[in-house]
Amino acid sequence: MKKQTHSARGFSLVELLIGTILFTIITGIAFSLLMSAQLRYQGESSVTQAFQQANVALDQIVRDVHSAGYPPMSSLSAAVATNNPDKYALPFAWTPSYPGTPCIVGSTCTIPGQYDLIVEADIGDGQRVQWIRYSLQGTTLMRGLTPKVKFVDPVGATASSLAPYLDNVMNGNDSLPIFAYTFDNTTPPSQQQPSYIREVNITLIVQSAHPDPQTQQYRTITLTGQAVRFNPNQ
């Protein structure tokens, strides 16, 4: 009788153990890398979302400043304009003393300020001339619209209309102004009054809504933009 020569023995227990351990280690590494990629994706998504929201806010501020001062006082006859200041728009409202003696931006003005701005414009939404206010409260940039009312303080009038517009704005914490202004110098001497603001330079420092899952640190992005007022001085 011919003896079988090929081996029919299986894996030994040791081989199985080693194989299982190797498989577990490799699988573990693979899944930990997958998890890491997943966490990084979540972190990036959070930053992207913050970027997108900040971008929308920045674009809206730019659009509002573009239209600041529409319609101007010269759109009306002088007699009508004198008695109906709610029918035309100054480019920017101010406090204190609105609509009396204009304050000096960066000095006597509370608004326009580094974190607070009130645009006057008819933005074509059927509400006529409105006060459009941006105000940083804590880490939330608020936005509010209310129809302009003659001989009324715009700060008080807009207070109740403010609603959260952009969260996690860190400019206040970093002491970095959201709004900075440049002025026309065509009226001598150069007076830094709200009506002569020509450009609003906007800086938004926005923090992601969630900490980075890997580092547990919040990530911030900085967006800058420049908005030009196209309506002429009044």
Place this chain on the structure above:
Amino acid sequence: MVIALFTLMLISVVATALILMAGTETALKGNYKSAMQSFYDAKAGLEEGRGRLWARNPDSIASCLIPGGGAMMPLNQVCYILNPSAGEVVNPQDPTNPYADTEYQTEWGTAVPTGAAYNTVMSDSPIASGNIAGPLYKWVRITPRTEFSGNIDVDGINGIDNLNPLFFDGMQQLLSTNGIPVAAASQVLTVTALAVTPYGSRRMVQYTVALAGSAAALANVPSALTLDGNGVSFTGPSAGTGGRGNGNFQIVGNDSNAPPGTQSGLPAIGYTNSSDGPSVSMAATPSGNYLSPAGVPNVDLVSLPPILQTPSGLQTLVNSITQSADLVLSPPPGTAASQNSLPSAMSASNPMIVVVNGDFNLHGNGTGYGLLLVTGTLDYDPDASWNGVILVIGQGTFASSRRGVGVINGAVFVAQTLDASGNLLANLGYSSFTQTGGGSGIQYSSNWVKATQALMTYQVLSFREIQQKTP
């Protein structure tokens, strides 16, 4: 084998995530870029429209605005500047066209007019010879402006309608009546532009424009030399200053461009505060040096349009002229710009607008042409001549103590609106005109005044963006 599969899977997942993120960011930035591009394309359209309204523009669209000629654009008239891309049809009239003008219906309550009321010209932005594409706006529309189209009750009476065009007098918009243009004012026009980028971003923006207020003001120059303000002073050369090397000083209100055999013109000197009459009249001697047409006083109280009556109005005028200026000089405080800074291209056939924010020495032996606005002191050496209008608005000081034979053909206007520190006065101050050395004086010329008026461009009265929905 298993290791290789897992590694491959891992790399695939990471790569997919990276591609997704990069794609999202690219899309975000692409959208933003496209939106910005369409805005500035539309803005470029507005500027082309505004620029081509100017009568001196080589590509003026005057015949598109007012095909039949006349003083103002008829209410039912519309002019489009079309700017289709290659192989594209832009038809604002056609509601099925992707670039249909739906805003017209909102502003006028009717569809875009047809027939003779609808005129088009092509954009001149693309430069075919250089194969340079222009901005991607699709059309620019120019219409008259009414209370209804602007959605503003300008006069506060009887609501808004589309019956009468609006006019601008340099300070305010005014409603005309019965189709008669408002005196000393220019018609307000609306310029609207639509831009659409290849990525589909749509932006529509709108100007209201009118000829610069200075154009209307210049049309109403009341005298050869106008001293605007309160407590004004005039000092002319004493008798006998003429002679060799010096002109026979005169201020002449007779229009040098009056048809032969006829007389027309203005007072030689005009003042605006009646209490200044005696002192000016007394200084304007010998009387033979101050001439005006028969029946018109040589020295007279004159009335001015509102924009010339207040410091703020005159400041608006200065700002408006500065917007149209060919050259703006700003000499450092304590120094004066000189005639050497005047543009060499300035000539009788190419008059210009020169604004000097500060003091200016008009010396030398040359001749200037156009509009000269000086906000500081104008020091005039009458070796030089000027054809056009000289405005000294600001410090309001015209000083001349030298000899010469130069003459100013046109008109001179002097007003003090600023104090010594440059602050705007509450009321007009005491402007002064002093020419003691001689020279040939001032000769009123209606043609040069008109030529200067024609230099004024259309100024922007207002800007707005009209929200768009993608059709």
